[in-house]
Amino acid sequence: MSGGAVSERNAPGQQPFQDRLVRLLAVGEVGVLAALVLITAFFYILEPAFLSERNIRAVLTVVSFVGIIAIGQTILLIGGEFDLSVGSVAGVSAVVSAQLMTALALPVPVAILGGMLTGGLIGLVNGLIVVKLKIPAFIQTLGMLFIGQGLIQVVTSGYPVYPLPESVGNFGMARPLLGMGWSFYFFIIAAVIADFVLRRTVLGRNMYATGGNQDVARLVGINTALYKIGAFMLIGVLAAIAGMFVMADLAAGTTSIGSGWELAVIAGVVVGGVSLFGGAGTIAGGLSGVLLLQVVQSGLVVIGVNANWQQIAVGIIMVLAVGLDILRRRFFIAGSGRREETIASEARPQTEAPAP
Amino acid sequence: MTEDTAFVIEALGIVKSFSGVQALRGIDFRVRRGEIHALLGQNGAGKSTLVKILNGVHSAGSYDGTIRVNGAAIAFRTPGEARERGVAYVPQEIEVFEQLTVAENVFAGQTSLGSGFTVSQRKMEARAAALFRDFGLPINPKSLMASLSAAQRHLVMIVRALATRPAVLMLDEPTASLSGAEVTRLFALLKRLKAQGTTMIFITHRLPEVMALCDAATVLRDGRVAAELARGEFDADRIIAAMSGQKMQRMYPAHRTPDGTRVLLELADLSVEERPGAHLGVADVSFQLRAGEILGIAGLLGSGRTELLSAIYGLLPYRGRIAVGGKPVAIHSTADARRAGIAMLTEDRKRTGLLFNLPVGGNITIGNLALFARHGLISGEREESAAVKAMRELKVKARSSSAAVAHLSGGNQQKLLFARVLMNAPKILLLDEPTKGVDVATRSEIYRLIVDLAETGVGLVVVSSELEEVIGLCDRSLIMADGRIVGEMSRSEASEEAVLKRIAAAQAEKARGVVESAA
Numbered sequence: 001m002s003g004g005a006v007s008e009r010n011a012p013g014q015q016p017f018q019d020r021l022v023r024l025l026a027v028g029e030v031g032v033l034a035a036l037v038l039i040t041a042f043f044y045i046l047e048p049a050f051l052s053e054r055n056i057r058a059v060l061t062v063v064s065f066v067g068i069i070a071i072g073q074t075i076l077l078i079g080g081e082f083d084l085s086v087g088s089v090a091g092v093s094a095v096v097s098a099q100l101m102t103a104l105a106l107p108v109p110v111a112i113l114g115g116m117l118t119g120g121l122i123g124l125v126n127g128l129i130v131v132k133l134k135i136p137a138f139i140q141t142l143g144m145l146f147i148g149q150g151l152i153q154v155v156t157s158g159y160p161v162y163p164l165p166e167s168v169g170n171f172g173m174a175r176p177l178l179g180m181g182w183s184f185y186f187f188i189i190a191a192v193i194a195d196f197v198l199r200r201t202v203l204g205r206n207m208y209a210t211g212g213n214q215d216v217a218r219l220v221g222i223n224t225a226l227y228k229i230g231a232f233m234l235i236g237v238l239a240a241i242a243g244m245f246v247m248a249d250l251a252a253g254t255t256s257i258g259s260g261w262e263l264a265v266i267a268g269v270v271v272g273g274v275s276l277f278g279g280a281g282t283i284a285g286g287l288s289g290v291l292l293l294q295v296v297q298s299g300l301v302v303i304g305v306n307a308n309w310q311q312i313a314v315g316i317i318m319v320l321a322v323g324l325d326i327l328r329r330r331f332f333i334a335g336s337g338r339r340e341e342t343i344a345s346e347a348r349p350q351t352e353a354p355a356p
Numbered sequence: 357m358t359e360d361t362a363f364v365i366e367a368l369g370i371v372k373s374f375s376g377v378q379a380l381r382g383i384d385f386r387v388r389r390g391e392i393h394a395l396l397g398q399n400g401a402g403k404s405t406l407v408k409i410l411n412g413v414h415s416a417g418s419y420d421g422t423i424r425v426n427g428a429a430i431a432f433r434t435p436g437e438a439r440e441r442g443v444a445y446v447p448q449e450i451e452v453f454e455q456l457t458v459a460e461n462v463f464a465g466q467t468s469l470g471s472g473f474t475v476s477q478r479k480m481e482a483r484a485a486a487l488f489r490d491f492g493l494p495i496n497p498k499s500l501m502a503s504l505s506a507a508q509r510h511l512v513m514i515v516r517a518l519a520t521r522p523a524v525l526m527l528d529e530p531t532a533s534l535s536g537a538e539v540t541r542l543f544a545l546l547k548r549l550k551a552q553g554t555t556m557i558f559i560t561h562r563l564p565e566v567m568a569l570c571d572a573a574t575v576l577r578d579g580r581v582a583a584e585l586a587r588g589e590f591d592a593d594r595i596i597a598a599m600s601g602q603k604m605q606r607m608y609p610a611h612r613t614p615d616g617t618r619v620l621l622e623l624a625d626l627s628v629e630e631r632p633g634a635h636l637g638v639a640d641v642s643f644q645l646r647a648g649e650i651l652g653i654a655g656l657l658g659s660g661r662t663e664l665l666s667a668i669y670g671l672l673p674y675r676g677r678i679a680v681g682g683k684p685v686a687i688h689s690t691a692d693a694r695r696a697g698i699a700m701l702t703e704d705r706k707r708t709g710l711l712f713n714l715p716v717g718g719n720i721t722i723g724n725l726a727l728f729a730r731h732g733l734i735s736g737e738r739e740e741s742a743a744v745k746a747m748r749e750l751k752v753k754a755r756s757s758s759a760a761v762a763h764l765s766g767g768n769q770q771k772l773l774f775a776r777v778l779m780n781a782p783k784i785l786l787l788d789e790p791t792k793g794v795d796v797a798t799r800s801e802i803y804r805l806i807v808d809l810a811e812t813g814v815g816l817v818v819v820s821s822e823l824e825e826v827i828g829l830c831d832r833s834l835i836m837a838d839g840r841i842v843g844e845m846s847r848s849e850a851s852e853e854a855v856l857k858r859i860a861a862a863q864a865e866k867a868r869g870v871v872e873s874a875a
Contacts, residue, residue, distance in 0.1 A: 201732045202725040205714075209722050212713035219671075219700070219708060220723025220776070221691045279713035 029285045031324060032272050036292045043299035050302045057179055059291075059298045061249075064180075064187035067290050068242040069265050071187075071194045072235030074286035077269060078198065079231045080211035080278030081130060084141040085122070086265055088148025089236055090243030090258030093119040095152055097244055098161035098253025101168070108165055116240045122148070123236020127229030145262060152255050161253030172248030183245035190238070195283040207231070211278030267314065268293050271321040293317065363427070364389045364555045365410060365443065365524050370421035372405055372414065379405045380419070381579040387524070387572075392546065392556045394566045397576035397599055397795075403559050404448075406576070407526050410557075411445040412438035425524075442523030446513050446530060448559075448793070449706065452501050459484035459497035462516045487515055491545050506704075507538050514542070518549070525549070526557040529793060531565060543569055561795060562822075563592050575599055596796055607800055608828035611650065611807045619682065620815040621645040621668075621698075621784050626676035628660075628667045630839075635672060636660045638839045645784065645815040650806060652830030653819045654855050660839035661819045662703060665786045668817075669693045669700040680784070694723075699782035701773055703789040703819075709773050710761050717743035717757030719772055724779040746775040751801060767798030774805065785809065785816045791825065803829055823855050837862040 043050040069086045076083055097115030100106045106114070126144055130137045175181060198204035209217040210224045217224050239258070246257050272289025274281030293314055300310045363386045372380040380402045387393045397403050408414045410423065416431030423430055425441055432438040435445065452461050459481045484497035493511055501509065510530060517525060527546075531539050546556060546569065558570060566573055567590055575583040575598040583598035622644045630637030638660045645651050655661045667674040670693040678685055680696045687693050693700070702708040711719050720743045721728065728739040743757045750771045754764055761769060770790070777785065790806070791799045806829060810816055820826050826833050827850045835843035835858045842862035845854060 200734055200736070202729050202734060203732055205718065205722065205725055205734065208713060208718075209711055212711040213708075215708045216711050217722075219669075219690055219702060221689075221694045222723065223689075223691065279711070 029273065029282060029288055032285060032288045032292055032321065035321070036288060036295065039292065039295055039299065043295070043303060047299075047303045050299055053179070055298065055302060059294050060180060060184055062298075063287075063291050063294050064184040065242050065246055066261060066264050066268065066294070067187045067287055068183070068190060068245070069235065069239050069261060070269050070286055070290045071190055071283060072231070072238040073265050074269050074272075074274050074281055074283055075194060075198065075207065076231040076235050077274045077276065077286075078211045078279060078281055079207045079228055080214060081137040081228055081231065082141070082266065082276070083123075083126060083137065083232065083235050084262045084266070085126065085144035085148055086235060086239040087258040087261035088145050088152065089119050089122050089239040090246070090261060091152045091255065092122070092148045092155065092243075093240030094243035094247040094257045095155045095161055095253045095255065097240075098164060098247060099155055101165055102161055102163075102253075108167055112244060115244050116237050119236040119238070119240025119243075120233050121236070123233035124229065126236070127232030130232070131225045131228050156253065156255050158255065160255060162251075164247070164251055164253065168248050169251035172245075172251055181245075181249070183242075183249070186241070186245070191283055191287055198283060208279055211280075213279070264293065265290070267318045271318055289321070292321075362388055364425070365557075366422075366424040367406065367410060368422045368424070370406065370409060370419055372409060372419035379579055380409075383421075383576070383579070383581055385574055385581070387555055387557060390550065390553055390555055391571035392550055392558055392569055394570040394573035395557055395559045395576070396561075396566065396573055396595060397582070401576040401599070401795075402579040403576055404528065407445065407528060407557070407559065410438070411435055411443060411526060413445075439520060439522070442520075443526070444517040444520060444522035444524070445526045446510075446517045446528060448528040448530075452509055452513065454500075454502040456501055457481075457497065458495055458499050458501060458504070458512055461501050461512055462487065462497070462519055464516070484515075487519060491515060491518070491548075492541065493545075511538070511542070514545075522554065524555045524557065526559075528559045529561065530558075531560060531562060539565070561793070561799075563595055563796075564824075566590065566595070567592070599796060607803065609804050609807045611810060611829075611831065617647040617649070617813075619644045620647050620649075620680065621817075622677075622679040622682075623668070624677040624679075626664070626667060626674050626678065628663050628672050628674050628839075635666070636663050636839060638664050638667060638674075640676075641839075641841055643834060643841065645817060647783075647813045647815055648810050649832065650810050650816045650818060650830045652826035652833035653817060653836055654823055654826045654833050655819075655836030655859070659836040661836050662788055663839070664836070665700060665788050665817065665819060669698060669786055694780070694782075697783035698786065699777040699780070699784070700786040701777050701788060701790060703792060705766070705769050705773065705793070710769060712760075712762055714761070715758045716747070716752065716754045716761055716764070716772060719761050720746050720752075720757075720775045720779065723776065727780065742779070743775075746779065747772075750775045750778075750805070765795070767794045770794050770802065771798065774802070778809075783814060785814055787816060787818045789820055790818060791820070791822075827851065827855070835859060835862075 040051070049055065069090065073083065073086065093115040096118045097111045100111035100114045101108055104111075122144065126137075126141055129135050129140045171182065173181075176185065198207065206217070206222045207227055209220070209222055210227045214224050217227075242261075243258050247253050250257075268290030269281070269286035270276060270289065271292055272281070272285035272287065274286045274289070296313055296317060297310050300313060301307075305313075365387050367383060367385040370380050370383040370385070371378070383402070383406060385395075385406060395403050395407070405414070409419055410432075412432030412435045415433040416423075417433075423432065425443065430441060432441070432443075438445070453464060456464070459477075462484045463480050481497045488495050488497060493515070495504070495508055495512065501512070504512065514527070514530060530542060543565075546558075550556065558566075560566060570590075571587050573583075573585045573590065573595065574581060575585070575595060577599060583594070585595070624642050626638065626641045628635070628638040636659075641664055643651070653661045653664070663672060666672045668678065668687070670687040670690045673688075678687055680698070685692070685696045687696065687698075711722060714722065717740060721739050725734055725739070728735050728742060740757060746752070747754065747757060752764075752771045752775060753768050754772075761772065764772065770793075774790075787806070791802055794802065806816060806818070818826065818830055827847075830850075831847055833845050833850050833855070834841050835845070835855055837859050840862070843855075843858040845858075
């Protein structure tokens, strides 16, 4: 809502600055963006090569693969569910499309569509089981993670699918603009669209309502089952697309595509302030979190820290970020649980909005 | 240190602020030994804040002033410390462990029940059973908490507080979720405790309860003490005046019963199958609701009245026929009900009303976003102006439409939910406990609103635990017991006594039926 304007015009004179500060800190993305800037500066000071064009491209390329899925995960988390199976869905979809274009010799676009259908179908199964059979998303998608890993082996018999048609490799090698591949531009466009949908459309608002309180959402006439299943299908398709981008990048359908992504995605969006309990978070926040984790990992590599320590750093940052976020909420936003019997409106002169 | 033992608990010169906003501005509050002391005031007057200070929820140091227990100054840092000193608190909101049994809930946090590290389930259940027997409450200690009704959960919470035999028991709106019979039972319990020497602080919005039960009353307004009254000085007008700072208008606005207007809603033999643990049943309910009519449904908690409304609103599957405006409709979902022009206000603001992740404005417009959207794209300006307009019309007090709903008082939250259900101009409005946990001033605003809606031709069905409300507000009242309509009264026939007699007769009939069929 553009409601901020109303109170700004009417806020009693003595507190505009404090008000503005509180509102700024209440915006979830501020913290993670500040951290991102600080950490980047830190690595740059230690090793200027960190901000070399080559390294920036490398970081952004990895971010674009994981980020495509993070878009779906952010939407799904806002809707009150989450998906642990994205890594293996990416892998299955990639090897399925690889087989379609090699073993079955289907045209490349048809094979790509087949890969997307695979991801969408797995998302549909996840969604139906979670929503209709009321099996917790944690269990269902963890199960699907294993099922997917098995399917990858079944589809490939354990060997990489290779060689792929030449056009696939060329697509993966293409650098249409600024030395970045297609995956990066797909990621940016998808992120902009998703952000717009969440902030400005009925679809987006209803997704927040669904994740905020499913019973309330149902009472106001929202078909919450449809929203949740839709979000599961969307993340399935996005995982498939990310998996196929990696396949194009490698010019091979390897069995390790997507392995370990599920945790990177969840850790990233959670660092970016997307709530695990549903109904809260933004695309900008979620993707900033993914970028932050990648910057840390890359920075540690650049300054020559042992790879084992990188994982430790990621773990610490995730817990720290979520901890800080909880503190922030406690101070700046009223918790949704307990309600204090102190009401700004009753202690202050009434500030009703003027007629437009 | 003075030793004035007449007072069990005293709060002197209490000042408390939340992020710069003063909630309490210098309060002196004293409770004599053995009395039931009413703490009154509108939502936002500071009652809960004061109680949370007395109970250690707001820890010493976060406020100015002195707390004395039995004359000795004490600084509680946690509710646990307060409890050790014999100060127990039963919050208004239900806070229980749903996955544990009743007995486990009663003794949660107490370690003296087993040998060393272990807990003896049997011992615990036996002691819980004894407690419930003592207090005359028919609740099985082995039941899972999740299977209990809201009223039963509240009683369990009270028993949990009593299990430690406190010197002072603070009850925050204990009757808000109780039906008439349960209130009577609770009051009997409280009187028994008083006879045993327990001092009680009783927060309520219901003045008749104060008259019936309390020995003294303190009225708060805007964080200050507005009046201190002894029992002989109790007078509803005086208390209301102290609470609101002005003379109250007549509580229920006049409304002329419409005659001969068209039928908006008709139910024929509507039944809902009971699902134990989930919801109660409704059997063969038929009625007509006319345009401009306020139809009351009087019945005790557990009479199936919420289930009846839920079925009409598409939340529960039903058998039977529903017709809207003379045309039969099939309602399988809330979306179906809304298309038919039906809207519903639910009983529980926190669980099924507010969306805490959306601001005030978003809470008002949710469900009706299509009104401000083209091709699914929301016009921020139109949404904002509609929200602000609704806030002004319903007098929702908030700093702006982007304020957090958790910051609003109960009355303002309720008005916000009214704004939401009225957003798409429903023809039929179902209201489940429309004034539950709402202060007196907001109540009369809500009554005014209900009558105004009726005058514009909306048909309203009002369910309430407070018979006085049903009788005062409604043109006609249906009396419900055990899922059936057992009587109907016009405004002129209805009285609390008549309704209660009808319910009692229905229950006696049913009991006789059971005996006969058993024989």
